[in-house]
Structures are given as C-alpha cells and as structure tokens.
Amino acid sequence: MAVTLSENAAKHVAKYMQKRGKGIGLRLGVRTSGCSGVAYKLEFADVAEPDDVEFESHGVKVLVDAKSLPYLDGTELDYTREGLSEGFKFNNPNVKDACGCGESFSV
C-alpha cells in the first residue's frame, strides 16, 4: 500500500507549503460525487486524523484516510504542464473510467 509523489510534485508541494506558512503535510483522498462516481480531494493538512495512513515521499508528508486508500493505492501524484495551465495530476492505476472533464472517475 503506497501513495507517492513525483519529485516534481514534491518540489511544488514544498514550495506551496512554505508560502502558506503552516501545515504538516498534504492530504489526498476521494469522495463520492461527480458525474463518474468518485472525485479526488487534494488539500493541505493541518492535523492528522486518527484513521489516517501516513506516507513520506521526497520529504513531504502525505496523509490518506483509511477509507480512501483502496481507491488511491499505487497512485503517484505528479505535477505537469498541459498547454497553458499547470497543476497536479493523479496517476491512479485503479481508475477504470473517467468522466470527460477528468474531475471524477470510477474504479
């Protein structure tokens, strides 16, 4: 069971966290919604919850709640540039089908 960040993603997360000035790490998760069933959650983490599973990747602490983990296991969070915009991207091996806009997916 693991969730990782690419080196590039870790660099950007560290930069954003420094700018923000607080927080213990990055929280990844999923929740049910959207047109294809499940959507990603990508947030700063200020506190760890009891059922969180912690990972460490390139110096960044990643928190994933236990319920989301099965959906995210094996995922690598990357930071890329697509056309004019750049941002984070989930490379999730569990995804079977994503909606056209990519904001949600089904497993």
Place this chain on the structure above:
Amino acid sequence: MALLHIAEPGESAAPHQHKLAVGIDLGTTNSLVATVRSGLSVVLSDDLGRPLLPSVVRYHEDGGVDVGYEAQAEQARDPRNTIVSVKRFMGRGVRDIAHRESLPYDFEDVPGMVRLRTVAGVKSPVEVSAEILRALRQRAEHSLGGELVGAVITVPAYFDDAQRQATKDAAKLAGLSVLRLLNEPTAAAIAYGLDNGAEGIYAVYDLGGGTFDISILKLSRGVFEVMSTGGDSALGGDDFDQRIFCWILEAARLKPLSAEDARLLLTCAREAKEYLTNHGIAPINALLNSGERVDLKLTTEVFTEITRTLVAKTIKPVRKALRDAGLSVSEVKGVVMVGGATRMPQIQHAVGEFFNQEPLNNLDPDKVVALGAATQANLLAGNRGAGDDWLLLDVIPLSLGLETMGGLVEKLIPRNATIPVARAQEFTTFRDGQTAMALHVVQGERELVSDCRSLARFELRGIPPMVAGAARIRVTFQVDADGLLAVTAREQTSGVEASITVKPSYGLSDDEIANMLKDSMAHSKDDAVRRALKETQVEAQRLIEAVQSALKSDRDLLTDEQYALIETAVTRLQTAALGDDRRQISQAMNDLEAETRTFAAQRMDKTISKAMAGRRIEDLAGDETGSEKTGEHA
C-alpha cells in the same frame, strides 16, 4: 484530465460544484425520479427496491401524510382522504373535472383551482402534488447524499399555462427548484438518445394507466420540436382490464357481483393481461365470496378480439396528429413506445402495422420519461460534457390572442408555434381621448372571445388623450421555455406600460382543448361569417362616433336641413348595426358617408383656414411641401 490545485483543508472544490439534479416523471398513476450516475440515467428506487411511487396521497386526522404504496393500500378503506390521480385536477376549476359526481372526494367549489376537503383540512391539487414531489425529493437526496440543485419535471405536451404553472408551484412548495418543465414525449425521445444526431420525424405513442397521448416530434440538428399532439384523456391500460373483466363475467355467467368480488376479478383481469404479454394463454382462477368459482383460460386471440375497438381508438388520434403536423405515415422515422400498457402485444402489433415499422421498445416503457428528464436535468444543472449542447423546442397547444372590439379574437401566437416565442402587434384606441385600454388575454382557436378560454385581464392606464386611432399601443406576448405567458402593453409615444404574467386561476382540460379544436374546424365557416358581421358592426359604431363628435364641434357649419339629414342617416345606421344583416349595415354606412361628404369638406376648409389665419401668402409659399399641398386644396 483536469489539473488540480491544493486546497485548504475541507475546501476541495467538488467536481461540477456537486450539482445533483434529477428528472421527475410526475404521472397520473405513478411517479418516478431518475438521475444521471456515471454518465448513465438511472431510476432511483425506494428502500425496498421499488422504482415506482404510486401518485397517491392520504391525509390523516393528526396532519400526518402517507404517500405512495402506503396510501394506495388504504385507498378502499378511506377513499375521501386518499387522493388518487391528482394530476387530473391540476390547474382546473371544479367544473373542468369530468365525472366529478362519481369521484369520492369532497370538492370545494371556489373560484379558481378546485379544492378538496380532507380530515387534515382543505387541500389544493398543488399541495397534494407537492407531497408526491417531496417524497421523490427525499428519496433522491437520501440516495444521492446531498441537496438537489434542481429538477426537470415532465408534463403532458397539451398542458396549458395554468396546468404548467400549478406544476411549478407544487415543485416550489416541495422545496424543489425547477430547472425546466419538459414535455413528456420529448423526454421519452431524449431517453432513446434521439438527440444524438438523429434527424427526422418521430412519433411518441404513450399509453398509460388512464390516458393516451400521441406526439409528433421533429428533430433537426439537435433541436426538438413538438409538431403536434393528440390523444384521449380517458383511455388507458385500465380500459383493457375492464374488457377482460366483462369477458370473465360473460364467460363464467356470473350473477351481479359484490364490490369486493368485483375488485378481486379486476385484479385477476389485470394479472391475466400482464401474463399475456409473454404467454399465449392466461389462466384465470378465482373463488368468489359469493361461493361461485371462476376457472377460465384467456387466449391472446380472444384478448385481441375483445380489445380491438380500444386499440383502434388509439390509432384515430395518431392519424389526426399526423394530419395536424401535415405529415404522412411514411415520413415518420421512428416510433417511441411509452407507458406500461404499450407492452401488450396487440398494441405493439397495431402500432407497427400503422407506421409500417417496428416501434422502439427496448427501454422500460414505465421509466423512459423519467430517464429522459434526468438527462435533461443533468445538462441544465451544468454537468455537461463536450458536444452535449442541444436545444429543446416545444409548442403551444392552443393559439394565444387578445380580445379586440366587438368580442373578436386577434391571435398573436398561433397554435403549435414553437416556444420560447415572442410576438408583438400594435393596437390603437377606439374613442377620442381614450386614456385607458382593457386587455383581455384568451386562448383558443375560435374567432369570438366567447368561444375561447379567458386567461387573464389587465389594464393599460395613462395613455395621453388623442383622437381615436392615433395612439400606438404595442402589445407583446412572450412565452418562456416552460410555456408560461407574459403579456406587456406599451403606449409608444408616452412610454406608459403595463404587463401581466399569466397565472390563470384555472386552465383548460385536454378534453376542452380537443373539443375547442374540433369546434374551430366545424365552425370555421360559421365563424368567418360572424367575424365579418362583427367587424362591420364595429366599423359602423366607429363611423357613428366620428360623425357625432364632428356634429358636436362643428354644428355651426350646417344648415338645419343638412343637420337633420345627417341625424336621420346616423339613426338609420344605429338601427341597422343592432341587427345581423351585414349588407344592410354596409348600405346604411354608405348612405351616411354620402350624406356627410359635404360636411367633411366644409370641416376641412375650416381647419385649414384656421391654420392659415394670421399668416401671409409669402410665408406659406416658403413652407414645406405638405403645407403647399394643403394650400392648393384650399
């Protein structure tokens, strides 16, 4: 794949802002709610896995309310407080309701929409429908886990303004925001994916429990247009049960039945009907309370034979709807089947034979309307993908117009005009110095106001006093995408304005619509004659008013003899205008015009000399052409 950004804890943007939207088929017998999940429309079932919600509401003394199966179970025991088929009462006055003597309800005869007296107090059909919608909303929020942003609710294509407005009001009462009211046949067509590149004419054949509707749709470049509608509001699957019931009575030679035995046999009849959908022969076994035993076998052949007239009764409106749309059978590209009763093989067969093609029936005919509504709701809520842009165009079931002098109807928006639509026309004042105008909005096909249904009345006040015919009042009729009408009247020179949104207290029944259409065809010649007569009478009245006004201001120009002659001609015209001989009125008008010709010329001279008084010829010569012309005449 969209790129994401890190959010503050707990503030991750939900995809598409978590827009949960549903489609609701608010039916006469059953209602359903559906939504789009993972790109597919699905009907949401209740906790027990039942997709349908019977459209039945029961009121308790303590104010409690049962909706659906629970209410339906008590229908026989508590008929007065158990409201079934409330859809038939939506937007109707008590007089609009057919067979109200045979219904178990305690109607309250109030102006506007009918009310029902129950143990829990007086309820309007809007409140009863709201209970059904509330139950569906709760089901949806429970199963989707969030609040709904809105719903698309389907209504029959023939629903008039009052009925649509009542449906919207019910949704508001149930806490639902209505994204759009959608015509049921259009929803069915969407469910079949006919929006995806399909072009051409499609027929939607909808045989429900108690109603039959046929709609002819035209699809072009993703635009839906309802070309015509028709049907029979008292024909449905229940009538087929009734035929089997009668057949049982005859075949088993039963004595007159008790109410309980009758209900038992009706249930047997329905079961036999459903069994015959997939079998060639259905057993009918029952032990009656009277001790008699029923043991019969109903074959498909017999069933087809005893219901032949019912099936034929559905084909007649189909033929008429095609004729209304100006189309032939061969132009219909596909036929969509809606309603549980279309499962019957003889219906499938008859429809297939009439249209010369296999009807589309691979979706559940009970769910197809709700599924289409859900698709539309999903789009309207903003959950659209690329290429999901399509428009829906529906039509107005009956022409909308304005009453003009003499009780005539000036149609502004013709029947079957696609909506949304806005039409404007200019009207003028009838009398000198008229400062207000009463506007009477009517709906119907006939030429006279008295034969159409009144929708609303309002007044435009503050028109500056002018001579008759000088004011320019622009009246605009605007019908929005939900089929609701707003009327605005604006006097062009002064800018005074008045408007009304038509929320009529009650509307037309589909029977009435059917009758009014029939009437208009049967009476079209008659109407034309009456219209011509009315127009002449109005014309005569105007002439009289003009002459009288002139006599008043310029009496001094006439000798007593001339004055008397004109007076006589006026009186003669007045008498003629009261009668209904159009030729006589025209003759009297000609006479009066001849009699006043010199008088008119004298008046003109007087006006001109007044205009020229105190001016010199040289000044006049330098004037604009208009004045020079007048000068020549003088």
